[in-house]
Amino acid sequence: MRSILLAVILTTQAGWLYAARSSSAQFLNLGSGARALGMGEAFTAVADDVSGVYYNPAGLAGAAAGREFLFSHAWHVQDTSLSQLSYMARPYVYSVTYFSAGKMEGRNPDQTLSGDFTAQDLALGVSRGFRLGPLMAGITGKAISQRIKTSGATSFAADLGLLYRFEGSPYSIGASLANFGTRVKFKDESFPLPLKLRAGAAAAFKQQKLLLALDGEFPNDAPAVARLGAEYTGIESLALRAGYRTVTGRQGDALTGSGFGDEAGGVSSLYGFFAGLGFSYGKFTLDYALLPYGDLGSAHRFSLAVKF
Secondary structure (H helix, E strand, C coil): CHHHHHHHHHHHHHHHHCCCCCCCCHHHHCCCCHHHHHCCCCCCCCCCCHHHHHCCHHHHHCCCCCEEEEEEEEECHHHCEEEEEEEEECCEEEEEEEEECCCEEEECCCCCEEEEECEEEEEEEEEEEEEECCEEEEEEEEEEEEEECCEEEEEEEEEEEEEEECCCCCEEEEEEEEEEECCEEECCEEECCCCEEEEEEEEEECCCCEEEEEEEEEECCCCCEEEEEEEEEEECCEEEEEEEECCCHHHHHHHHCCCCCCCCCHHHHCCCEEEEEEEEECCEEEEEEEEECHHHCEEEEEEEEEEC
16 A cells, blocks of 8 residues: 555656756755765665665664764766765754855856856755654755855755655665755746655665665656666675666767767766765775766765764
8 A cells, every 4th residue: 555655646746746847956966975876866765874864854764773974075077066964863864065066257248257256055954754653754854055156045945755664575665755845036037946756666685785776756857767776785894886867868968979979988978877886894984976977077976974
């Protein structure tokens, strides 16, 4: 019955979510932590660590005790960067996300130079998990600030999530709705936040040290996406990860330069694929993820987690 409920939510909301064609605060789409990104962000039904609240805050209702601190930084494409801090004390997580667009060249209406400027985004979040019998639920409240040169805007949003782990089996299913909130208004124009519905399933085979995950993602400003991820922890202190997200033909051609005489080569051409690894020592975990972006280059995400 719970599987049917999640399927009904998914099918009834998908068309509505795709109705809007543009949104603001796109930094909210850049993921959280290197572990989930290394798995292609197929994390809705996993959500078992501090970065999992980005994908499904219901994971905070899990039975695991203890506290965890996470610092994550991404050297993204075109000199942009993303930094994240999260602190978890179950069933709560407190998080900060900061995005910088780097240096950009400003011009006057007559195309003369007006000096360099930048764009900066900030999101502050508080998350909490709940137990609803065998079902786990969670919510995140977020305050979002954006600034471009001298213009600024503030908005507020919430993430909602459900997660169910089948007792006595390796399987779990989950669903979440991200960035449900107020519009972002710059001067006389306003834009919606990047609303996104996710639904997923996962299987954690503990004896084989293997985690497999599958997600369906339905954003309000882009086509639906399927995500697949895998994590293998059979090597002592080391985790190997891989992931894939579906890409439309138009998207792939635009990012890789295919058909335009400037096709990307090497790792950067593998847009849609993800790879990552993790190293654990005592209470410390260091994770890395590689995200190819075609002609734009590749993004690199690092995360350091400490449990205490």
